[in-house]
Amino acid sequence: MKEVGKRLKALRESIGISQVKMAETIGSTQSSVNRYENGQSTPPVELFRRYADYFDVSLDYIFARTDKPQGVTYEFKPKAAPEREEMRRFIEMCFDPQSPMNEKLKETLLRMMEGEA
Known part of the structure; x- marks a missing residue:
């Protein structure tokens, strides 16, 4: 979760807001945001969604599965049935x-x- 924490911190710092403001925005506490960013705690799924929505990035980006903020690490191509x-x-x-x-x-x-x- 260290890489996820780095992404969360980088996103927050990219727009210059404090942990306190971020906590207010996503409905958390400053101490929780600090633990998320330092990889000491994992946010619940709903908070990951709030981060993604707030910063307009994909969850793939937050989870460091891609370096493209818009995400998509694969293309879904169903087989013809x-x-x-x-x-x-x-x-x-x-x-x-x-x-x-x-x-x-x-x-x-x-x-x-x-x-x-």
């Missing part, structure tokens, strides 16, 4: 082939269904 192929055929049938937006709408819907959008 048989029911997905059935859904793909259904989508094909739903669009008017004469519509100029037919292909774009269909592709967008298929990407959304596959988790790519």
